[in-house]
Amino acid sequence: TVKGVLFDLDGVVVFTDKYHYLGWKKVADDNGWNFDEEVNHGCRGVPRLASLQVILDHNKVELSQEEKERFADKKNEVYKELLKQINAEDVYPGVIPFLEKLRNAGIKMAICSSSKNATTVLDALDLTSFFGAVITGNDIEKPKPDPEIFLKGAASLGLTSDECIVFEDAESGVQAAHAAGMKCIGVGEAAHLPSAKTCITDYASVMIPVQTP
Numbered sequence: 001t002v003k004g005v006l007f008d009l010d011g012v013v014v015f016t017d018k019y020h021y022l023g024w025k026k027v028a029d030d031n032g033w034n035f036d037e038e039v040n041h042g043c044r045g046v047p048r049l050a051s052l053q054v055i056l057d058h059n060k061v062e063l064s065q066e067e068k069e070r071f072a073d074k075k076n077e078v079y080k081e082l083l084k085q086i087n088a089e090d091v092y093p094g095v096i097p098f099l100e101k102l103r104n105a106g107i108k109m110a111i112c113s114s115s116k117n118a119t120t121v122l123d124a125l126d127l128t129s130f131f132g133a134v135i136t137g138n139d140i141e142k143p144k145p146d147p148e149i150f151l152k153g154a155a156s157l158g159l160t161s162d163e164c165i166v167f168e169d170a171e172s173g174v175q176a177a178h179a180a181g182m183k184c185i186g187v188g189e190a191a192h193l194p195s196a197k198t199c200i201t202d203y204a205s206v207m208i209p210v211q212t213p
């Protein structure tokens with residue numbers, strides 16, 4: 001039986017993946033770089049500078065470390081500006097009832113997000129209290145697909161890997177969950193999540209084998 005559910009944040013609990021995309025789109029457009037939703041799939045779950053590298057590689061552009069940091073900062077500024085307007089409509093449909101159902105079943109929950117802005121998002125949407133642990137990009141050394149973030153999440157809940165299920169919208173995140181020895185449900189289209197054995201686009205359809213109290 002499952003005792004814990006570990007959620008990625010952007011693109012899983014909230015639509016902030018759209019704002020990450022728009023942040024990079026602004027930087028790309030300003031520089032005449034090619035960037036679209038398809039390329040953006042490679043930026044999901046990946047830290048700021050690594051996301052920029054995906055875009056640079058796609059455009060065969062080389063930059064100095066200093067320039068890379070400047071563009072990554074620029075994207076984060078645009079992203080933080082967009083965050084000022086987030087509201088209940090940015091929460092993935094069906095997520096709140098799903099979190100309530102898990103809480104009522106005594107399932108422990110954690111957020112495991114690579115983003116350094118994750119706590120800002122959770123607080124702005126009043127979601128923090130659902131989660132027994134929040135692990136963010138500030139708490140890890142090795143990014144997804146390394147399992148560190150999910151191992152930390154499980155440990156913070158006092159659970160082992162085989163007691164946890166992960167929800168992820170990033171291929172890097174699915175790989176990280178598997179590397180942590182956890183089952184993972186992909187959120188989004190299966191075509192973008194080759195490592196996920198199961199994908200959902202709707203939380204109402206999720207059946208988790210939980211122990212009823």
Ligand code: G6P
Pocket residue numbers: 010011017020043044045046047048051076113114115116117118137170
């Ligand atoms: C999440 C998003 C990525 C983002 C990363 C780092 O994983 O899916 O698109 O690059 O967080 O976020 P940050 O807010 O620290 O730049």
Ligand code: MG
Pocket residue numbers: 008009010011012017044045168169170
């Ligand atoms: Mg994500």
